Amino acid sequence: MVSELLIAIDDNYRAGAARLWPIIDGARSIILPFHVNSDPDAVGSTLGAYHLLTALGKEVTVYASDGDFPRITDFLPGSERIVRYGGGALPECDLILGLDSSDTARLGPLYSENADRFAAGPTIMIDHHVTNVHFGVAPGGIDANFIDSSAAATAEIVYLLARAWALPIDAAAATCLLAGIYGDTLGLQTTSTAPRVVRVVADLLAAGADLTALVNNFYRSRPFATIKVWGATLDRAEWCGKVVWSQITPEMLAAAGASESGSGGVINFLTGTVGAHAVVLLNRGEGEWRAGLRTLVEAVDVAAIAEQFGGGGHRKAAGCRIAGGENERDAFLREVDRLAAAQITAAGD
Numbered sequence: 001m002v003s004e005l006l007i008a009i010d011d012n013y014r015a016g017a018a019r020l021w022p023i024i025d026g027a028r029s030i031i032l033p034f035h036v037n038s039d040p041d042a043v044g045s046t047l048g049a050y051h052l053l054t055a056l057g058k059e060v061t062v063y064a065s066d067g068d069f070p071r072i073t074d075f076l077p078g079s080e081r082i083v084r085y086g087g088g089a090l091p092e093c094d095l096i097l098g099l100d101s102s103d104t105a106r107l108g109p110l111y112s113e114n115a116d117r118f119a120a121g122p123t124i125m126i127d128h129h130v131t132n133v134h135f136g137v138a139p140g141g142i143d144a145n146f147i148d149s150s151a152a153a154t155a156e157i158v159y160l161l162a163r164a165w166a167l168p169i170d171a172a173a174a175t176c177l178l179a180g181i182y183g184d185t186l187g188l189q190t191t192s193t194a195p196r197v198v199r200v201v202a203d204l205l206a207a208g209a210d211l212t213a214l215v216n217n218f219y220r221s222r223p224f225a226t227i228k229v230w231g232a233t234l235d236r237a238e239w240c241g242k243v244v245w246s247q248i249t250p251e252m253l254a255a256a257g258a259s260e261s262g263s264g265g266v267i268n269f270l271t272g273t274v275g276a277h278a279v280v281l282l283n284r285g286e287g288e289w290r291a292g293l294r295t296l297v298e299a300v301d302v303a304a305i306a307e308q309f310g311g312g313g314h315r316k317a318a319g320c321r322i323a324g325g326e327n328e329r330d331a332f333l334r335e336v337d338r339l340a341a342a343q344i345t346a347a348g349d
């Protein structure tokens with residue numbers, strides 16, 4: 001089967017794998033914590049490592065640092081074994097191995113209540129964030145961090161290290177790692193989708209990753225209440241100049257039998273509206289609106305617009321809060337329209 005694999009392991013990975021292996025090999029019990037506000041890469045890369053290390057006979061425990069993880073990762077093999085951290089000292093272990101966490105704050109109270117244990121090591125950190133602060137620690141001054149900011153997902157790094165270690169990758173591990181990659185690349189759509197990660201995906205499919213379960217859970221299945229909220233939100237959409245906007249109120253959620261988290265994703269659907277400079281989705285709160293802003297227009301920077309209102313985010317996806325009622329909402333929308341048009345004019349489009 002190895003001859004069917006597309007990836008060649010480069011010198012950086014061979015060196016990193018050789019550096020980390022003695023630490024992992026010497027550990028019998030290993031704790032794998034994933035970060036707060038976890039996403040599919042945090043859960044998928046960690047559960048992938050869980051399967052790889054369990055197959056080596058290690059005693060492995062996965063911790064959700066804030067006690068929670070996304071429902072869309074419930075289908076991943078091993079998710080039923082995730083321990084919800086609820087405070088206090090971690091159990092004794094030979095090694096803490098953290099994945100996808102760029103700094104100690106990402107591990108929340110699990111870190112702060114066990115900071116001495118992390119600092120004493122051995123603590124390995126594997127991550128793809130360019131901002132990683134390298135807080136892994138190993139005896140003898142060995143660098144216990146492996147950071148590759150060219151990777152689209154931490155799950156991609158786990159796969160490449162596993163190959164460098166010549167570990168067998170079963171279908172369960174492959175499904176978890178594929179979920180991490182799909183999560184961080186939005187299904188191979190982001191600009192981080194480089195040729196290497198596509199080859200890794202091909203290798204994971206060859207190893208038996210369950211693409212159908214992944215795609216159904218991530219992109220197709222949603223509660224009926226969510227469908228109804230989406231319907232009401234889309235029905236309500238309107239223009240303010242060249243901005244398309246809609247809103248979700250507590251009354252709309254109640255009518256659909258949904259919670260606020262049940263509306264997730266509808267803004268991404270609105271974002272594709274042809275001719276819109278930007279789209280705004282407003283969630284009605286107590287005396288305020290929580291605004292999400294998106295754009296597909298090259299010249300428009302919604303983070304800069306959100307910053308005008310005390311918010312922030314990324315160029316193409318941002319958010320802010322607007323105090324007040326419908327008058328303040330409408331004034332905000334007119335200002336978003338004006339600012340987006342000014343950005344387009346300034347860019348000469």
Ligand SMILES: [Mn+2]
Binds near residue numbers: 100153
């Ligand atoms: Mn990630």
